[in-house]
Amino acid sequence: MEDHHLPMEEQTFHFEIDMYLVVRCPSCEKCWGTKGKPKSCPHCGIAVRDDLEILSTTDSATELQQEVAILNMPENLRDQMREKMSKSVEINTEPSTNQIIKCIRIAAENDVIRLDRLSGALRGSGISISAFDVAEEAVSQGLLMRSNDGNYLLLQ
Numbered sequence: 334m335e336d337h338h339l340p341m342e343e344q345t346f347h348f349e350i351d352m353y354l355v356v357r358c359p360s361c362e363k364c365w366g367t368k369g370k371p372k373s374c375p376h377c378g379i380a381v382r383d384d385l386e387i388l389s390t391t392d393s394a395t396e397l398q399q400e401v402a403i404l405n406m407p408e409n410l411r412d413q414m415r416e417k418m419s420k421s422v423e424i425n426t427e428p429s430t431n432q433i434i435k436c437i438r439i440a441a442e443n444d445v446i447r448l449d450r451l452s453g454a455l456r457g458s459g460i461s462i463s464a465f466d467v468a469e470e471a472v473s474q475g476l477l478m479r480s481n482d483g484n485y486l487l488l489q
């Protein structure tokens with residue numbers, strides 16, 4: 334019966350272009366992350382085809398790194414590591430405006446933002462951008478104003 338056959342497309346490589354894929358090498362069985370079609374394995378160098386095993390997909394580079402790191406660990410360590418990682422703060426290299434504003438509000442004391450406090454708020458949210466850069470960006474967006482003493486004033 335034709336209906337019982339999987340259409341060929343479903344067995345081949347389909348992905349959103351903006352997604353990272355975590356794939357496994359059919360030869361050395363190591364995993365790596367890729368954006369777009371991989372041509373060869375970065376671990377053993379073997380040429381790979383489109384029908385690589387996809388273990389997971391993500392649109393976050395941070396998640397991708399974690400996922401690849403975990404998958405390349407011995408199996409008995411993986412669960413332990415997953416647990417550890419979910420408890421630690423995720424590093425956020427591309428925070429949304431809302432996350433930044435949240436940090437600024439956390440840092441504000443009577444509408445005054447000191448960089449050391451902002452720095453702590455950012456760190457607590459896993460944001461790796463420096464407090465100074467965040468503050469200057471907020472100034473350019475009309476959210477903060479520089480004050481004479483090196484601090485910033487919350488405008489909104």
Ligand SMILES: [Zn+2]
Pocket residue numbers: 358359360361362363374375376377378379
């Ligand atoms: Zn390989």
